[in-house]
Amino acid sequence: MQDTVWIVTVVLMASAAGIFLWVATTAENGAEDSGPLVASLYRLRPWLFALALVVIIVSNYKALTALPYVSRPGIGPVQAVNVLGEQWSWTITPDHVEAGRPVEFHVSSKDVNHGFAIYDERLRIVAQTQAMPHYVNVLRYTFTEPGTYRILCLEYCGSNHHAMATEITVVAAGVQPGEAR
Amino acid sequence: MTTQTIDTRKQPLDALNAVYAYLVVAGLVLLLMMLIGLIMRMAQAEWFALDPGLFYILMTMHGAGMVGIAAVGGSAIMWHFVRRYVRVSTGAFLANLALFLLGALCILGAGFVGGFAAGWTFLFPLPAISGDAWSINAAAAYLVGLLFIGIGFLLFYLDVARGIIASYGSLANALGVKQVFGLAPEKDGPPAAVTASSMVLIVNTLGLIFGAAVLVLSLVNLYVPSFAIDPLVAKNMIYFFGHVFINATIYMAVIAVYEILPIYAHHAWRTNRVFYLGWISSTVMVLIAYPHHLLMDFVMPTWVLILGQIISWCSGLPVALVTAFGTLTVVYRSGIKWDTASGLLFAGMLAWITGGIPGIMDSTIPINGVMHNTLWVPGHFHTYLLGMMAMLLGFATFVTKERSSASDYGAAPIGFWLYVIGSVVFVMAFLAGGSASVPRRFAVHLPEWLPYDRLGALGGTLIVSGTLILVLVALLRIYWDLHTPAERR
Numbered sequence: 086m087q088d089t090v091w092i093v094t095v096v097l098m099a100s101a102a103g104i105f106l107w108v109a110t111t112a113e114n115g116a117e118d119s120g121p122l123v124a125s126l127y128r129l130r131p132w133l134f135a136l137a138l139v140v141i142i143v144s145n146y147k148a149l150t151a152l153p154y155v156s157r158p159g160i161g162p163v164q165a166v167n168v169l170g171e172q173w174s175w176t177i178t179p180d181h182v183e184a185g186r187p188v189e190f191h192v193s194s195k196d197v198n199h200g201f202a203i204y205d206e207r208l209r210i211v212a213q214t215q216a217m218p219h220y221v222n223v224l225r226y227t228f229t230e231p232g233t234y235r236i237l238c239l240e241y242c243g244s245n246h247h248a249m250a251t252e253i254t255v256v257a258a259g260v261q262p263g264e265a266r
Numbered sequence: 267m268t269t270q271t272i273d274t275r276k277q278p279l280d281a282l283n284a285v286y287a288y289l290v291v292a293g294l295v296l297l298l299m300m301l302i303g304l305i306m307r308m309a310q311a312e313w314f315a316l317d318p319g320l321f322y323i324l325m326t327m328h329g330a331g332m333v334g335i336a337a338v339g340g341s342a343i344m345w346h347f348v349r350r351y352v353r354v355s356t357g358a359f360l361a362n363l364a365l366f367l368l369g370a371l372c373i374l375g376a377g378f379v380g381g382f383a384a385g386w387t388f389l390f391p392l393p394a395i396s397g398d399a400w401s402i403n404a405a406a407a408y409l410v411g412l413l414f415i416g417i418g419f420l421l422f423y424l425d426v427a428r429g430i431i432a433s434y435g436s437l438a439n440a441l442g443v444k445q446v447f448g449l450a451p452e453k454d455g456p457p458a459a460v461t462a463s464s465m466v467l468i469v470n471t472l473g474l475i476f477g478a479a480v481l482v483l484s485l486v487n488l489y490v491p492s493f494a495i496d497p498l499v500a501k502n503m504i505y506f507f508g509h510v511f512i513n514a515t516i517y518m519a520v521i522a523v524y525e526i527l528p529i530y531a532h533h534a535w536r537t538n539r540v541f542y543l544g545w546i547s548s549t550v551m552v553l554i555a556y557p558h559h560l561l562m563d564f565v566m567p568t569w570v571l572i573l574g575q576i577i578s579w580c581s582g583l584p585v586a587l588v589t590a591f592g593t594l595t596v597v598y599r600s601g602i603k604w605d606t607a608s609g610l611l612f613a614g615m616l617a618w619i620t621g622g623i624p625g626i627m628d629s630t631i632p633i634n635g636v637m638h639n640t641l642w643v644p645g646h647f648h649t650y651l652l653g654m655m656a657m658l659l660g661f662a663t664f665v666t667k668e669r670s671s672a673s674d675y676g677a678a679p680i681g682f683w684l685y686v687i688g689s690v691v692f693v694m695a696f697l698a699g700g701s702a703s704v705p706r707r708f709a710v711h712l713p714e715w716l717p718y719d720r721l722g723a724l725g726g727t728l729i730v731s732g733t734l735i736l737v738l739v740a741l742l743r744i745y746w747d748l749h750t751p752a753e754r755r
Contacts, residue, residue, distance in 0.1 A: 086636055090627050091701035095694075098620040105616040108594050112531075115601020123533075123595050130540075134587055141579045144630070148575065151632040154568050172397045197392045198497065200562070200639055202705075208714055210636045210703040215562045218391070218497050222564040239639040239705055241385045243392065244319045244399040247708040 170199035170216040173249040181254040200239030288342035293737040311719035318709035322383035329386030339658035340518030358425035365418030372411030380404025390500035423467040440464040442542025458524040477507030509556035519657035531600035544588030558629035578629035606678040610660030617653025642700025666743035681735030688728025695722035
């Protein structure tokens with residue numbers, strides 16, 4: 086997902102910059118009477134508004150069908166994992182799960198706010214939620230690839246925040262940790 | 267309603283000096299904070315070693331200092347222009363600056379003497395639970411410093427509100443509500459500076475009240491730990507205050523675009539029904555978009571988070587279709603002669619629009635799940651804030667040039683290009699890093715992340731160089747204006 090978001094963002098930012106640059110570089114050649122030109126631009130605005138509205142409705146509808154908060158049926162029984170953050174370590178029980186089956190991380194904190202982020206072996210975030218004192222956030226995720234996943238803290242939590250890291254192991258279905266994949 | 271204009275070009279010296287005082291403080295603090303930011307980026311790039319404890323102190327100072335100075339700079343712009351239309355108090359304006367300096371002293375002391383490093387957002391209960399990195403008193407000094415700054419701004423906004431209500435009858439009239447509902451002709455509508463100022467003081471007064479409340483609660487908790495706040499409620503209050511306060515800075519700064527760019531383009535800014543509707547909707551949306559900061563707090567009511575996403579998308583509409591569109595139409599084929607001031611204002615507007623794009627992306631819940639608290643977020647708000655600072659630098663260049671015939675010896679355009687090119691490199695390095703899942707607020711980076719850091723540090727160096735030139739030019743012109751007899755100008 087990150088690559089798509091990056092490309093769309095760069096294209097949109099570059100398009101906006103292109104329009105501004107074009108207006109800026111042509112502006113010094115002033116029109117005799119820019120009134121009619123400007124009026125024609127203003128006639129364009131309702132159409133731009135309509136276009137923006139369509140983009141907003143379609144994008145938001147699509148996004149709302151993929152909320153991480155809603156439980157969806159998965160293949161096989163759910164694997165429950167308890168996660169507790171504290172300055173500056175994670176306690177994760179159990180620390181291994183099976184790929185292909187949904188995992189429910191029950192995430193909380195013993196002291197301050199932390200961020201529970203799961204990184205794959207390419208160092209890309211696959212899912213995250215906040216770890217808060219007094220609250221349990223339930224993060225549902227199904228790993229598709231076996232491997233070693235890093236857990237990093239993504240909410241600033243004090244002077245050793247960057248070192249608050251651990252790992253979880255995702256094994257292929259039916260394989261015990263330590264066995265060959 | 268009165269639309270009487272007060273010509274501030276014939277303004278009393280104390281008012282002009284007050285604006286100069288703001289510009290001097292803003293310029294110097296901006297440079298200092300940029301330098302701190304550059305040191306952090308260079309340390310992440312491993313160009314030199316920096317103790318992580320010191321990194322987080324610098325990070326806290328940089329965040330609080332930049333937010334504060336953006337607000338100081340924005341206030342200078344807002345006050346300078348709104349007082350052309352309403353009567354405001356120079357004393358209240360200067361009291362705000364004095365309280366800012368007092369608060370800044372407390373914050374700097376908390377950080378550099380007390381070692382306070384809980385981040386500018388002081389998320390509860392981190393100020394009280396430092397892992398022995400700082401004392402309770404250091405945390406208290408920071409929170410009290412923010413309170414001083416908040417009180418100053420509240421005083422400033424209340425004074426402007428008093429002036430606007432005295433001239434326009436109500437804040438609703440100043441927002442152009444009558445024009446929107448067809449109860450009064452568009453031509454009798456309030457000037458853009460008055461409408462924008464009204465929006466800002468409404469949202470920021472509410473933001474500051476919530477901010478002050480959570481600051482006081484956190485302060486009491488420091489010394490009476492049994493007096494605990496719900497961490498989720500505290501988080502909501504902090505992000506409401508922080509979101510509103512930082513957003514307001516650019517809504518203040520854009521007044522410079524409304525007032526100055528038409529002078530260059532010889533083309534008036536159209537304040538019509540759509541304009542007022544845009545600002546009224548921005549007033550509401552800035553207040554209710556803040557849940558996009560809490561999208562990874564799954565225990566929040568889901569409808570609030572969905573609202574945060576939808577409002578964040580919609581909040582781009584008035585910015586794009588009223589202010590950015592208006593900027594383009596004012597400039598389009600106008601015969602404008604570009605200089606550093608007009609260029610900075612125009613570039614600032616472009617940065618506002620382009621900075622909004624990654625922000626809207628990140629406010630989309632499934633995207634936030636993989637982008638939240640990565641470098642994507644500073645990529646978004648640095649684009650936005652570099653735009654705000656471009657407007658401030660454009661304003662400073664314009665005001666000081668208007669008053670002084672001192673030459674800049676060709677330095678200002680060099681400053682402009684260093685600033686613009688540096689900004690592009692700097693923010694794209696952040697965004698690219700964010701798309702590669704590099705976390706924000708990490709003192710130490712993995713080797714895989716260093717290319718983004720090094721590119722960012724390079725861009726940051728260019729920005730600091732450009733800003734140094736632009737600030738020096740403005741300061742020298744202020745000095746020249748204040749020390750040259752009128753007959754020699």
